[in-house]
Amino acid sequence: MSLSLDIDLLRSFVAISEARSLSRAASRVGRTQSALSQQLKRLEEIVEQPLFQRTGRGVLLTAHGERLxxxxxxxxxxxxxxxxxLSAKGLSGTIRFGCPDDYAAVFLPYLLRQFASQHPSVLVEVIxxxxxxxxxxxxxxxxxLALISLPDGAPDETIIRREPLVWVGCPGTETADFDPLPLALSSPDTLDHLAARASLDRAGRGYRIAYASDSLAGLTALVRSGQAIAVLTxxxxxxxxxxxxTTATLPALPSVGISLKLGRSTPLSEAFAEHTRRSLPLL
Structure with missing residues (x-):
């Protein structure tokens, strides 16, 4: 008997690949983690290939998973x-949406795919x-519209989601081995840059800016080389x-708030804003 790829199974598979975690994907699709795991098992049986490998921090796609x-x-x-x-539903038009790189990598795939499923004639230009x-x-x-970061202490009514800032290094990094501490940070006016320097100054820890750039790829590349540590959500x-x-010389960092700025109100911009406000806390 020939087998086919079920739409529901594919939708759950894409949710897992985007969330990189069964638990986070389960909240996105409104299923239990056990039910999602069974769906994944069924899909792997259909394609006769493993689609994910489990890690300490979630799941990663296998080569076959990437292809699927x-x-x-x-x-x-x-x-x-x-x-x-066929249902003659959905809006049409173009909107320009601004989003920081670190949020784009995690949140945008789901936000755009889900919005496109309801409004396939809408073009979202992402900056x-x-x-x-x-x-x-x-x-x-x-x-x-623009998704932006606000400092800790910003009014709660403007915040959609809060994200803790954390120190990030490559596996095996021992910060005690560095003096001064090499940092890979965004530009000097960004919240990660300001928070890192302020926390280290308060702790009396010496540091140097090894790399300062708006390029997230550049920051993570330097961290992967083992030559610096970074601050990310x-x-x-x-x-x-x-x-x-965190330690006495690598102090805890504050959280940042994620807020949405909406310009001229149109049915399209209001629909995308409402979709973002509703979805972001669940991702």
């Missing part, structure tokens, strides 16, 4: 477009940059890097 993900995303996109077209650069674009009216830490324990 490409097909699954295309199948789901076409399925959702067909359903929206990735740190919050200070997004605010500059905002002031020029170059963005319709907890959910943005790549699976191959580790969160460093």
């Amino acid at each position: 993900l490409t097909h699954a995303q295309r199948i789901l996109r076409l399925h959702d477009e067909a359903m929206a077209d 990735c940059a740190p919050t200070p650069r997004l605010l500059q674009q905002w002031d020029k009216h170059a963005l319709d 907890r959910t943005a830490v790549p699976a191959d890097l580790c969160i460093l324990d």
